[in-house]
Amino acid sequence: MISDISNTAGKVDLAFLYITGMSVVLLVLITSFMVYSLVRYNVKRNPRAEQTEGNVATEIILTIIPVILVLVMFYLGWTNFSYLRNAPKDAMPVTVKGMMWSWHFEYENGKQNDVLNVPVGKPVELVLTSADVIHSLYIPAFRIKEDAVPGMKTHLWFQANELGSYDIFCTEYCGTGHSHMLSKVVVMAQDAFDEWYASSGPAGKENKGLQLLQDKGCLGCHTVDGTKKIGPTFKGIFGRKETVITEGKEHEIIVDEAFLRKAVLQPGADLVKGYPKIMPKMPVTPQELDAIVSALKDLK
Ligand code: CUA
Numbered sequence: 466m467i468s469d470i471s472n473t474a475g476k477v478d479l480a481f482l483y484i485t486g487m488s489v490v491l492l493v494l495i496t497s498f499m500v501y502s503l504v505r506y507n508v509k510r511n512p513r514a515e516q517t518e519g520n521v522a523t524e525i526i527l528t529i530i531p532v533i534l535v536l537v538m539f540y541l542g543w544t545n546f547s548y549l550r551n552a553p554k555d556a557m558p559v560t561v562k563g564m565m566w567s568w569h570f571e572y573e574n575g576k577q578n579d580v581l582n583v584p585v586g587k588p589v590e591l592v593l594t595s596a597d598v599i600h601s602l603y604i605p606a607f608r609i610k611e612d613a614v615p616g617m618k619t620h621l622w623f624q625a626n627e628l629g630s631y632d633i634f635c636t637e638y639c640g641t642g643h644s645h646m647l648s649k650v651v652v653m654a655q656d657a658f659d660e661w662y663a664s665s666g667p668a669g670k671e672n673k674g675l676q677l678l679q680d681k682g683c684l685g686c687h688t689v690d691g692t693k694k695i696g697p698t699f700k701g702i703f704g705r706k707e708t709v710i711t712e713g714k715e716h717e718i719i720v721d722e723a724f725l726r727k728a729v730l731q732p733g734a735d736l737v738k739g740y741p742k743i744m745p746k747m748p749v750t751p752q753e754l755d756a757i758v759s760a761l762k763d764l765k
Contacts (some may be wrong), residue, residue, distance in 0.1 A: 466477065466482060466757075467479055467482065468606075468608075469626055470561040470606050470607075470626060470627050470631075470708065471607040471608075471609050471623045471624060471625050472588075472623060472624040472626065473548075473549055473604070473608055473609050473622075473623050473624075474606065474607050474608045475606075475609035476545040476548060476549070476608075477545065477549075478608065479541065479545075480541040480542060480545055483537065483538065483541055484538060487534055487538070488606065498606055500743075505705050505743070512547075512726060513748045534635055542610070543740050547754060549609065549622075550591040550620070552588060552590070552620065552622035553588045555588065556585060556588035556589060556590035556622055557572075557573070557583070557584075557587060557588065557590065558573060558590045558591075558623070559571065559572055559573075559581065559583075559589060559590070559591055559592070559748075560572075560591075560592050561581075561591045561592065561593045561594070561602060561613065562592070562593075562595065562596055562613070563593065563594075563595040563596070563600030563601075563602065563613035563635065563639075563646075564595065564597055564600075564645075564682040564685075564687070565596075565597050565598065565639060565640055565642060565682065565745050566635070566639065566640070566641075566642030566643065566645050566646040566680075566682070566686060566695070567579060567646060567682040567684065567685030568581075568646065568648040570582075570633075571684065572662065573730055574662065576662060577676075577679075577680060578678055579684070580648055580649050581633065581647060581648065581649065581651075581660075581725040582648045582651045582653055582658060582661055583625060583650060583651070583652055583653070583658070584652075584653055584654070584655045584658035584659075585625055585626065585627070585628055585652050585653065585654060585655065585686075586624065586625070586626065586655075587624060587733075588622060588623070588624045589622060589623060589624065589625075590618060590620060590621070591611070591620065591621040591622065592618055592619075592623040593611055593612070593614075593618065593619045593620070593621065593754055594615070594616075594617065594618055594619075595613040595614055595615040596615065596660060596682075597639075597654075597745060598639050598640065599612055599613065599617060599634060599637050599639065600612070600613040600635045600637050600639050600646065601613065601636040601637035601724070602621065602633060602635070603634045603635070603636040604623070604631060604632070604633055604650055604694055605631075605632060605634070606631040606632070606650075607625070607631065609621055609623055610636060612637060614720065625650070625652040627652065628650055628652050628653065629651075629653060630649050630650070630651045630652070631649060631650045631652070631724055632647065632648065632649060633648040633649055633650060634646070634647060635647075636645075640739055641686060641695065641743045642686055642695050642743070645685060645686070645694065646685065646731065656687035673756045673760070674756035674757045674758070674759055674760025674761070675760045677749075677753055677756055677757050677760070678699070678760060678761075679694065681723075681747050681749070682747075683685060683699075683747075687699050688700070689764055695740070695741070695743070696737075696740055696744065697737050697740060699764045700764055700765070701726070701760055701764065701765055702720050702725070702764060703721075703761060703762045703764070703765075704718055704719060704720060704721075705719070705720045705721075706719055707719075707737050707738070708717070708737070708738040709721060709734045709735040709736060709737050709738060710735070710738055711734065711735050711736075715738060717734070720729060722758055722762070725757075725758050725762075726754060727759060728746065728747075728759075729744075729749060729754060730749075730754070732744035732745065734744055741764070764765070
């Protein structure tokens with residue numbers, strides 16, 4: 466009932482269990498007493514009304530017990546809240562950027578990823594921000610959640626106790642792709658993490674564009690394996706025949722370099738038929754655009 470999958474999970478579970486348990490106990494006690502009173506003091510058994518004066522002992526008991534119960538709730542809430550809010554000094558910082566519609570993680574050494582890799586048994590501090598609208602990072606297994614707000618830094622920390630892969634959701638409605646804004650926390654053994662952390666990311670000319678597609682959040686909506694997501698897949702995009710809608714008129718085109726460039730710079734100007742017009746405008750430098758277009762050409 467109380468999870469120890471992370472240092473935070475058990476604390477939240479305990480508070481939750483206490484409050485739920487108390488509520489159930491009180492519900493049963495109060496309801497039973499009500500039903501008992503209905504039967505015991507009904508009009509047939511008590512034809513004549515009688516005045517009852519207060520009872521000091523009952524009043525004292527009914528004041529002290531709830532105060533204690535509520536103070537325990539306050540204690541659990543306060544101590545665990547301050548524990549959850551204050552990351553230990555030696556926590557590994559990871560910058561988390563939410564964007565429509567993907568999560569992006571950046572480590573101290575500059576390493577970037579779209580999955581949150583962390584070592585087991587080490588505190589990790591997440592510093593959250595957003596590139597566009599308000600998102601909210603939620604890791605249900607660890608019972609932690611925090612908003613990612615544009616122009617602001619918010620914090621969250623945890624220490625995972627068990628190896629494995631756990632869901633990350635966005636829990637702030639952020640537009641059409643909200644339900645696709647998923648990622649994972651991958652808890653790795655220290656050795657495996659160190660090896661991953663020290664390894665350089667995908668390098669080389671053609672991979673730089675791919676890395677950009679990932680970093681800019683494009684892969685939140687477009688796949689590279691042929692599956693349909695919110696937008697058309699990038700697989701085999703170059704030279705593909707598409708029906709597009711330009712200023713309300715449908716026409717057929719063959720995807721070429723000029724089309725790809727325009728699609729990045731003026732999203733939705735030529736909208737591929739069958740997809741919603743929701744692509745946000747991404748800031749890209751001319752060099753980045755070149756790299757992206759050349760990567761798209763290579764995605765056969
Ligand atoms: Cu991001 Cu919902």
